[in-house]
Amino acid sequence: RKRIGVMTSGGDSQGMSAAVRAVVRMSYIRGCEPYGIYEGYEGLVQGGDLIKKMQWQDVRGWLSEGGTLIGTARCASFRERPGRLTAAKNLILAGIDALVICGGDGSLTGADIFRAEWSGLVQELISTGQLTEEQCAPYRFLTIVGLVGSIDNDMASTDATIGAYSSLTRICEAVDSIFATAYSHSRAFVVEVMGRHCGWLALMAGLSTGADFVFIPEHPPQPGWEDNMCKVLAKHRQIGKRTTIIIVAEGAIDTNLQPIKPNYIKDICSQRLNLDTRVTTLGHTQRGGVPCFFDRMLATLQGVEAVQAVLDATPDTPSPMIGINENRISRKPLMEAVRLTHSVAKAIESKDFDKAIGLRDPEFVE
């Protein structure tokens, strides 16, 4: 019976527990044994109690849980080869040679490096007498399958990452609440949302709440944007609005790549428009709470696909990333998706903003 390790890594996101549940249950359905790797890569490196066989009933109720119930961590030792050597040993001792990892681009890149090094690590374990040839013989290659869990929706080659829609839901609820108090006092609010270097959460929140102005990293405002923003906000007030809502992505920048800070926007609104203005940073409330229906569905369908991808894997197929494209669950080459994701950041750094937007969707570029 094939043993499949499942782990979550990097920042948690809503739906990660649902993804683990789906991998565990589908493993049983396909005649495999699922193992939970607790605390992300820390669990691989430390082994012992952090690698546990999971039973069907262990994941009962996980569909609607927020965060990740098997824990996650940012693990420094796995970034170094000695840490990965210990991780390889722990996996072989536990009889595991397939990992389904739910995380962001950094976590998934680490996994692919581990896979590429695998045979060298196994040789080293044998040559240093830590394991015997016989112990290692069944574990000739490591299978890695990536699930993208992140509220940021910043991974190329997939339309949605697990957690992004729950986070968007939370942001919309928060902005709706803010709207009521803004209306009462006829105030302006500058709302900062997460997303790291990606503006998806901010842009979609702006659309979904009817915000007056949105700042995102991929489309920095032109110099003099302060005048333009004031013109737009003043016009909205002139036609009778009692509220002003400005959504700022935490990674928002100007065309010189300088951060646009919520307090700076607040000062402009207060000083130039005489608006009573407050700043609200939504912070980690955006990552908490129960997953919305879409993330439950996405995590479940992708977890099922991930187990199937493990069973289909050969030493020659590149590690797949399970995505969703035009409402269909997809398998894409993991490292190609990571490469495209990184080239978005590079395009922004080199001020090629149009390219940055297109790169997240390779079909759009072609």
Ligand code: F6P
């Ligand atoms: O990547 C998810 C995310 O929530 C980002 O939106 C945010 O910038 C970051 O993680 C916060 O990280 P931490 O929880 O480590 O402060």
